[in-house]
Amino acid sequence: MYTPPQYDSEPARRFPVLYWLHGSGGGLGGIAILTAYFDDAIRAGRTPPMLVVFPNGMASSMWADSKDGRVPMESMVVRDLVPHVDATFRTVATRDGRLLEGFSMGGLGASRWGLRYPEVFGAMSMFAAGPLDLDFNGPRATGNLAERAQILRDVYSDDMTYYVAQNPFTVAEQVCRYDTRDIARADAFSPSGRTTRLHVAGQRRISRACHTTGDRAGVHTGAECRARYDGAPRGARRSELCVLPRGVRGAVMSTPP
Structure with a gap:
């Protein structure tokens, strides 16, 4: 320690x-x-x-x-x-x-x-x-x-x-729920290809997005994650999980391309 x-x-x-x-x-x-x-x-x-x-x-x-x-x-x-x-x-x-x-x-x-x-x-x-x-x-x-x-x-x-x-994605599906009141919603792309919107109870927002291959782990908001996904060529996208707990601006967790 x-x-x-x-x-x-x-x-x-x-x-x-x-x-x-x-x-x-x-x-x-x-x-x-x-x-x-x-x-x-x-x-x-x-x-x-x-x-x-x-x-x-x-x-x-x-x-x-x-x-x-x-x-x-x-x-x-x-x-x-x-x-x-x-x-x-x-x-x-x-x-x-x-x-x-x-x-x-x-x-x-x-x-x-x-x-x-x-x-x-x-x-x-x-x-x-x-x-993953x-x-x-x-x-x-x-x-x-x-x-x-x-x-x-x-x-x-x-x-x-x-x-x-x-698996973290299985756990995410278990702890998340739909929440139409969340204006900062972002699409979540599941490993199976299904497109859903996942929102953790207690206002913890989960959004699975993709960043370019050369991007390194950092801190982003859900909107930034979504913007990076939309702006990247499909062939260059990779899976990432953006997690925003209550009181925390955001945390990006990256997987290898």
Whole structure:
């Protein structure tokens, strides 16, 4: 866990918490590098002071509760670790004080948790997240069949129904609803090709849009996401998920082109 310099110099202050979810293969090797990035940005004033928690998601947990119950990774972090951090450190112990961020497998977990637990996390960001496809037949999976088989066995017990149930797009459909009062609505393009409009209860707007291949993850409003989609050539579009929790301007979570 990383604490900023202000944590010691301002003993009465409470700090937001970023939960960083690593990618497959384990994340221990990257903690020192990421800590240096966060520390440099905070000391330079580019990033507000925050605590950064680096949970250990093991090599290939997909940050999900395994179907057989042997590795309840999601439950351990959301239901056990988050309350422990709030009880042990001076945190902003509300959803507005918690941010999820993750890379690859960690981006998959961040998107699922952010959608599934809006009362716990106020915002989320994901980089090169995956697997996001509903059939688990993307380039990484088909190029590493042994790894795909191992993940399906260990996490999902070879049950594709359980795999689909843990997909962020499935979770989004479960927690979203139509809301004709939302004037900032944007179309959501589902993996199946259906066009729907999804709106999270509590005014959390979800819109699936597409950005150009060269675009990097950033922060946009739903309208900006839609404008980028409309302005990009169809062949250059890629799937992205724009999530705007209450009180947060927006967070773009990108997948590989």
